Amino acid sequence: MPDYKQFKLPDIGEGLTEADIVKWTVQPGDTVTVNQNLIEIETAKAVVELPSPWAGVVHELLVSEGETVDVGRPIITIDVDPGGSAPAGSVSPGAGVEAPNAHMPNGDVPKADANGRQAVLVGYGPRAEGGARRRRRSPAAEPAAQDRVPDDRVPDDRVPEPTVNSAFQVPPRGADLDEPASQHRVLAKPPVRKLAKNLGVDLTTVAPSGPEGAITREDVQAAAEDSSSTGSVRRGSSSPPRVKSVRAGGRETRVPVRGVRKHTAAAMVSSAFTAPHVTEFMSVDVTATMQLRDRVAARPEFRGVRVSPLVFVARALILAARRTPEINATWDDAAGEIVLKHYVNLGIAAATDRGLIVPNVKDADQLSLLDLAHAINDLAQTARAGRTAPADLTGGTITITNVGVFGVDTGTPILNPGETGILAFGAVRRMPWVVTDGDTERIEPRSVTQLAVSFDHRVVDGQQGSHFLADVGGLLADPGLALL
Amino acid sequence: MTEHVRAVQPEPDMVQLLTPEGERVERADYPLDITDEQIGQLYRDLVLVRRIDSEAVALQRQGELGLWASLLGQEAAQVGAGRALRSHDMCFPTYREHGVAWCRQVDPLTLLGLFRGTSVGGFDPYTHNFNMYTVIIGAQTLHAAGYAMGVVRDGAVGTGDPDRDTAVLAFFGDGASSQGDVNESFVWAAAENLPIVYVCQNNQWAISAPVATQSRVPLYQRSAGFGFPGLRIDGNDVLASLAVTRRALDDARSGQGPTLIEAFTYRMGPHTSSDDPTRYRLGSDVETWKLRDPIARVRAYLSRSAGFDAEFFAAIDEESEQLAVHVRAGCRALPDPSPESLFDHVFVELPEDLRRQRAEFADFVASVAS
Incomplete structure (x- = not known):
């Protein structure tokens, strides 16, 4: 009679939470020996083969190739006693591998047991807290996310004082x-x-x-x-503070979270904890751009439109994004794909009375400098008037936040959700700057600004991000480069 | 990226007493008085050590160990050095010296406790004159220097009494050779003429950094700058490792000071189970080093030149499978430590404030458990 044991996906890399199934090397019905390779998996750290903990006959493969599997999920059932005398159909806890209460229906994620314990493999298994940060869990998966507990592998009869484990449990709820x-x-x-x-x-x-x-x-x-x-x-913690009115005169004021504030909060939390942000900074001498702006603004066709330095930053960003298309992309988690955009819907973060909104200029890469200047001005005026159309708030591909208008030098911008790059444009200041002229150096007052770009490190590596920032900065330092 | 600047070095002399094809090489400067039966014992050591290692690798992949640092390819360097020790010599390993631990009669399960997390690494170093595994890269060389200073102050060097004269054997790797700790230890060893033998297993990879990025000269030449001899051995040759380490330990015990031995070898596996070497090195290098396998050459010698039969090898294979069962079953049965045990082994006599903390902690655990 069969005696089934389930092998659970172990954490083979010091704190990994999941692995991709690359290839099974055994099939149901195969006889396996101890340490015979069962499967090839790929983790964030390595492609490795997992050896069988037991000798026996493969009963069932519980996960399929290509699937991404959480650490702790059973991946294979092995009959370790084919033709033996154990009662049919029983699944016994695998020595040292199974947690108590281990048998799970196929495809289920590990459930917490009655005490809220989750099957955790060696030592530092998946921490629900850490896992949730790395990968958003759907609400349905939440009950599985419980406290980290000490090693649960040892069957209860080997734990000297079983109740000790519950020292680390959430108190009864x-x-x-x-x-x-x-x-x-x-x-x-x-x-x-x-x-x-x-x-x-x-x-x-x-x-x-x-x-x-x-x-x-x-x-x-x-x-x-x-x-x-x-x-x-x-x-x-999860319910918003239920305050019916703002109390005056107290030491604290409670403001209901609604509307743009609520939307901004959700978007920023989603972005900050989904996309791994990297921010890079660059100081740029933009004297040449400021001079160009003055000449452009004096031209007759630009009469009546505000030619701000922001317009030149926008142009520089569009040109730089051509060379680094990854910065103008979307991480499609569901499809497991990176979507490179061959158009630029340029978002401009705007502070309004109702809060921060980010309307975008559609197909900004197709616009001349004049049209771009008009579009950005219109966008800002419409936003401040609170009349931005919903369509203008969606479909953005990359964003500029003009923190310089507040007189500050720079910041670490958070990505607009779904986008891969955001550029912060700081205040343009007259600053002492080392100017090199042949072999001589001198310090001159120049117009200097700070650029900061944050990018989603899932899509863009430091090299591309740095190229992009250096390109934007290079174009602003020497706008003539745009002719190249 | 600039090309790394390297001085052009001729291929250094390397002591080799057994070729990869299994031929003995006699060297007048490193004579080795050894019987074929003793070489057979070394073969057994090599096979069993590799089996412990491969079982631990499998246990890690099965979720039974959090981590494992494989010694695959370095068995000969370790077994030769380990078997050169006398029982009262002291040994300071890194975290990869499973072969030396074996020679010092440390139960493999004791080592597994550290990698399973059921022990914080603890055993009494004096039980086997084998210090605990040191994970901090290179730190053990300073511990070795300190121990050797004690040996000198105990007058246990150069007395001519083989039961009294003591040497210290310190292990480190090519990556650690760049650490300040190792170089400080060299300074002390030279300045105080300490009875230390340094064995640097140059497995050529400091995780993903090749040794060429760390040194312009062969590592054994480093000792010259500190004023003590250094030499390179074929690290995959157990006889060279035994003969050279034995002589260096004799020199140390007799008061002639430190020696650096660079065992030139190759890390056949990943740095640890968390590493994927295919991301940074070529498979062809690994194939080249497979031809220099430390075990195959001993087996070739024993069967071709020493008349060992298939029965001998089969018996050792059987013994290695028994050992694997011991390791596998013993690993799964390692007991979890009690929460209070974290207070153990810090002081011989627990100070009053820690005693109080331990009591409070025990009360706390009991109170929330109820």
């Missing part, structure tokens, strides 16, 4: 476990959890004030005082 709000993980250090337990405070109902949404000792104490004085506790 009470009756509101099913409420969507409480599906978010509670972040709190163990001593804070202990304090909450002693004070009888349910941590899922405490609003966090610590870094990264952690509940602090003070939060717990405040919650305990609240509940003792009013009999109610504050709501949890």
Whole structure:
């Protein structure tokens, strides 16, 4: 009679959370020996073969080639006792490999058990917290994301004091476990959890004030005082503060998060925690561009249109993006593809009374300098008047944020979601600058600005990002290069 | 990118006593008094050490170890040096000296505990006169220098009493040769004429950095600048490793100071299980080094020139499979440490404040567990 064991995808690279299945080297029905190669997988670090922990007969392959599989998910069932006497159909925990409660239906991600424990392989297995940061989990996957626990591989009878493990568990969550709000993980250090337990405070109902949404000792104490004085506790981290009106005269003002602020917050969180940002900076002598601007503005056809330095930055960006097309692209996570755009819908971040919006100039790469100047002016005026059409807010491919208008030098811009590059244009200042003339050097007052470009490192490497920034800077330092 | 500037060096002399084809080479400067039976024992060491290593690699891929640093290709350098030691000599390994550990009778499971995370690396170094694995690159060479200073101050050098005179064997790699620690250790060893033998296993790759990017000269020549002798051996030749290390240890014990041995070898596998060498080196290099395999040449010698039969080799293969079963089953059965054990082994006598912390921690664990 068969005795089935399941081999779970191990973390073979010190903290990996997933791997791609490249190739199976065995098929159901094959007889395998200990350490015979079963499968080739590719992780972020290496392509490796996984050897079989057991001898037996392959019963079932649980994942298919090309699939991306979370660490801890069973990938193969092996009958380690074909023709043996174990009861049919039972799946026994594999020695040292399976977690208690390990049998899972095909295709399921590992579920937390009743205590909220998740099967974690060697030591530092997938941390729900870290994993969620690297890869957005769908809400449906949230219940699987639980606290990191000590090594669970050892069958219970070998754990000297099984209850010790629960020292690191989330305290019981009470009756509101099913409420969507409480599906978010509670972040709190163990001593804070202990304090909450002693004070009888349910941590899922405490609003966090610590870094990264952690509940602090003070939060717990405040919650305990609240509940003792009013009999109610504050709501949890996931619900927005429920404030009916702005209270005047207090030490704090609570502002409901709505509209553009709410949209901006969601977009920035999504972008910052989805796209790995890299920001690079460059100081540029833009004296030549400023002189060019003066000459252009004096031309009759430019009468009546504001020729700001921003227009030249936009032109430089468009030209530079031709040489580095990756900067004008989209990471399509669902398709697993990078979409290079052969057009530039240039977003211009605009501060309005309602908040930050980023309308874009469609096909900006097709426009002459004059048309571009008109388009940017129109965009800004429409935005400030609050009349920007929804169509102007979608479909952007790359963005400029003109932080210089606020008199600041530079910043580390966050990408507009779905885009790969954003350029921050700082204030143009008269600055001392070393000018080289043949063999002599001298310091001259020049018009100098700071450029900063943030890019999505999934799409663009430092080399391309640097080329792009250097190209933009080079064109602004010497606009004549645009003729080349 | 500028081309790395390199001085042109002639191929350095390399002590080799057994060719890759299995032919013995006699050298007057490194005579080796050894019987064929003893060479057979070295063969057994090499095979068993490789089997421990390959089993650990498999266990890591099965999720039983968090990490493993394979010694594949370096068995001869390690076994030769390890077997040159006397029991009262002290040895300071890196984290890859599984072959030396074997020669010092350290149970492989003791090593696996560190890589499984059930131990923070601890065993009593004096049990085997084999220090704990040192993960900090090159740090163990300073520990070795300090230990050797103690040996000198104990008067355990140059007495002529073989049971008293003590040498220290320090291991490091080509990457560590660029570390300040290693160079400081050289300075101390030379300045105080310490009884240290340095064995640098030049496996030619510091993770992904080839040795040529770190040194313009062969690494053994580094010692000349510090004022003590250095030489290169064929690191895949267990007899050369044994003969040269033995003589260097004798020199050290008799008060003639330190020696640097560069064992010229090749890391056949990845730096560790987290590394993918195909991303930075050519498969053809690996193929070249396969022809210099440290085990195949000993087997060729034993079967062709020493009359060892198939039965001998089959018995060792069988023994290696038994050892693999011991390693595999023992690894899975390594007990998890208790939370309080992190307070152990820091002090001989736990100070009062740590004692209090331990009690509080135990209370805390008990309170949240209930």
